[in-house]
Amino acid sequence: xxxxxxxxxxxxxxxxxxxxxxxxxxxxxxxxxxxxxxxxxxxxxxxxxxxxxxxxxxxxxxxxxxxxxxxxxxxxxxxxxxxxxxxxxxxxxxxxxxxxxxxxxxxxxxxxxxxxxxxxxxxxxxxxxxxxxxxxxxxxxxxxxxxxxxxxxxxxxxxxxxxxxxxxxxxxxxxxxxxxxxxxx
Numbered sequence: 001x002x003x004x005x006x007x008x009x010x011x012x013x014x015x016x017x018x019x020x021x022x023x024x025x026x027x028x029x030x031x032x033x034x035x036x037x038x039x040x041x042x043x044x045x046x047x048x049x050x051x052x053x054x055x056x057x058x059x060x061x062x063x064x065x066x067x068x069x070x071x072x073x074x075x076x077x078x079x080x081x082x083x084x085x086x087x088x089x090x091x092x093x094x095x096x097x098x099x100x101x102x103x104x105x106x107x108x109x110x111x112x113x114x115x116x117x118x119x120x121x122x123x124x125x126x127x128x129x130x131x132x133x134x135x136x137x138x139x140x141x142x143x144x145x146x147x148x149x150x151x152x153x154x155x156x157x158x159x160x161x162x163x164x165x166x167x168x169x170x171x172x173x174x175x176x177x178x179x180x181x182x183x184x185x
Contacts, residue, residue, distance in 0.1 A: 003075050006141060009154040013075050016150035022127040026170050029094035029127075032057040037095070040109060054101040054161070057094040065090040065174065072123065076152065076176055080120050083178035089119055095161075097134055097169040103161035110155055111175045116182065119175030125150045131167030136160070145169065152176065 002014040017025070034055035038045040065088040078085050089111050097103075111119040124136075126145035136143040136151060138159045143151055153159070155175075 001071075001075075006143075007138075009157060010138060010141070010143075011075070011152055012143065013072070013150040013152070014146070015148050016071065017125050017127075017148040019147060022125075022147050022170075025094070025125075025172055026127050028059070029057050029096070029170065029172075032059055032094070034094070034096050037103075039106075051106070052103045054103055055096040055098070057096075059092045059094060060090055061092060062090045064092065068123075068174070072150065072152075072176075075150075076121065080178055083118075083120065083180045086117065086177050086179045088123060089113075089175040089177055091174075093173040095169075095171040095173060097131075097161065097164045097171075099164055099166060099168075101169075102163040105158055105160040107158055108155040108175075111177070113177065117177055117179050119177050120155060121152055121176035122155055123150065123152050123174045123176050125172045127170035127172055128168075131164055131169045133163050133165035134169040135162045137162050145171075 001016055004012045034057045036047055037052055037054050037056035039048040039052050069087045076085050108122045126147060126149050129145050129147045134145055136159060138157055
């Protein structure tokens, strides 16, 4: 595995998952089944195909979270401010982008597990690369998906999933969870 630090808050890990692991995750995601992905709004989760028109499948697995965390831990910032990295969010999202699908510019939301545990980093792995388009685009930087490559970045970075122009793109998505220690008196 090779780490590429692209900016202070964006990095990739090449060959994070093997081709076989990627294909197994694609099969698993299709078995779970996809539904149109919604967008979180002030009024709750809504279908907004003008912003996002890809499909999503949810998969909760503490076992997968632990296995991937063991591989990711050496590459993830152990501390962010007063918070310590503790693992991956066990609620995984599989994304499927078919031709014409995209996710326009947005910020990722923090997953809040408790008063002291929340996510600060997006963790995603591209499960295939036999498609055209579908880059992850940050202001001034574009990441071309490669099978098995992990992309890790701060939730607070504005980014988009560009339109897939040919083929189907699959992504495994989670979050890096952090625990904040209560202030001592």
